[in-house]
Amino acid sequence: MGAIAAAISLPLTSPTRRSLTFLTASRRPSSPILKLNSPSAAASPRAPTLRVSAVSSSMSVEAVEKASPAAFLDRREAGFLHFVKYHGLGNDFILVDNRDSSEPKISPEQAAKLCDRHFGIGADGVIFALPGINGTDYTMRIFNSDGSEPEMCGNGVRCFARFIAELENLQGKHSFKIHTGAGLIIPEIQEDGKVKVDMGEPILKASDVPTRLPANKDQSVVKSGLDVDGVTWNVTCVSMGNPHCVTFGTEGGQNMKVDELMLADIGPKFENHEVFPARTNTEFVQVFTPSHLKMRVWERGAGATLACGTGACAVVVAAVLEGRAERNCTVDLPGGPLQIEWREENNHIYMTGPAEVVFYGSVPL
Numbered sequence: 236m237g238a239i240a241a242a243i244s245l246p247l248t249s250p251t252r253r254s255l256t257f258l259t260a261s262r263r264p265s266s267p268i269l270k271l272n273s274p275s276a277a278a279s280p281r282a283p284t285l286r287v288s289a290v291s292s293s294m295s296v297e298a299v300e301k302a303s304p305a306a307f308l309d310r311r312e313a314g315f316l317h318f319v320k321y322h323g324l325g326n327d328f329i330l331v332d333n334r335d336s337s338e339p340k341i342s343p344e345q346a347a348k349l350c351d352r353h354f355g356i357g358a359d360g361v362i363f364a365l366p367g368i369n370g371t372d373y374t375m376r377i378f379n380s381d382g383s384e385p386e387m388c389g390n391g392v393r394c395f396a397r398f399i400a401e402l403e404n405l406q407g408k409h410s411f412k413i414h415t416g417a418g419l420i421i422p423e424i425q426e427d428g429k430v431k432v433d434m435g436e437p438i439l440k441a442s443d444v445p446t447r448l449p450a451n452k453d454q455s456v457v458k459s460g461l462d463v464d465g466v467t468w469n470v471t472c473v474s475m476g477n478p479h480c481v482t483f484g485t486e487g488g489q490n491m492k493v494d495e496l497m498l499a500d501i502g503p504k505f506e507n508h509e510v511f512p513a514r515t516n517t518e519f520v521q522v523f524t525p526s527h528l529k530m531r532v533w534e535r536g537a538g539a540t541l542a543c544g545t546g547a548c549a550v551v552v553a554a555v556l557e558g559r560a561e562r563n564c565t566v567d568l569p570g571g572p573l574q575i576e577w578r579e580e581n582n583h584i585y586m587t588g589p590a591e592v593v594f595y596g597s598v599p600l
């Protein structure tokens with residue numbers, strides 16, 4: 236991956252929105268690494284956009300008629316990776332159209348470079364839309380920003396659904412069967428644009444989470460003591476396909492004020508604790524009411540993120556198991572709220588939240 240250039244396309248109707256193409260003077264001007272196009276083109280593909288190009292000190296402005304995001308993704312320049320950046324409550328991802336191959340177009344190492352917020356595009360992960368298997372419509376794979384591959388991603392699968400709708404030019408309500416490392420996941424795009432996801436059933440058996448913490452009689456780890464640097468935290472372990480350690484505070488401690496946590500200090504100690512052989516995501520939770528919770532997350536392979544969909548699901552399961560909450564909750568995350576329901580009749584968890592385009596771009600590989 237080499238030199239840098241970017242293009243951002245935005246509609247003429249909004250004075251705050253612009254379209255830019257720029258190349259760094261110090262790098263190969265003929266080899267742009269980044270071309271960015273704004274979400275507005277996605278929202279109204281037929282809106283005329285303004286394109287501003289700046290190369291070294293010169294700049295040109297041109298109107299681009301009928302910019303189409305799908306057309307942008309259809310471009311197949313050799314040596315370039317086309318992508319769309321999405322976010323779900325600030326948990327951001329580089330989405331790659333990988334429908335023509337069952338192997339991701341880039342390696343975990345390349346993904347980690349693209350996720351770098353200073354030297355790359357910047358994201359919490361890279362998500363690939365691959366062909367479906369076992370009767371599913373698509374397969375979703377994801378690399379975390381450190382290059383590791385998790386089984387599932389809740390915010391990511393909402394972005395995935397919106398990405399597929401854009402690639403397939405679908406409008407309105409649609410649902411998809413997605414094969415993931417956590418099994419079958421079914422997101423449904425609703426009329427209001429939010430995505431409701433059937434996240435399947437939580438896994439509570441300690442060895443399947445996985446955790447080496449001693450299990451209860453029913454093999455679950457609920458409100459168990461975990462020693463972290465000499466402090467005992469009460470934790471409940473839940474897998475949503477990927478491992479989560481949920482805590483409402485320390486032994487004998489008061490209701491935790493999550494804003495006061497030194498997340499960057501404590502998070503890695505949970506993530507890499509010896510009782511979690513596959514590392515873990517950790518959610519720190521404050522209870523406002525039995526249907527309103529607030530959490531901060533330290534993600535395995537990505538650190539502190541603004542939201543974690545699987546984490547919010549794990550939090551509601553843990554809160555119900557610990558007798559702290561009802562099955563239908565609003566979970567506030569740093570990036571905004573998610574609606575989570577753990578349905579008694581089928582044991583499935585449903586997550587509802589937004590997914591938005593940030594920009595379109597391409598990078599040389």
Ligand SMILES: N[C@@H](CCC[C@H](N)C(=O)O)C(=O)O
Binds near residue numbers: 386516
């Ligand atoms: N942010 C995601 C979870 C992404 C995977 C996680 N970092 C892991 O390694 O398990 C979500 O929204 O669920």
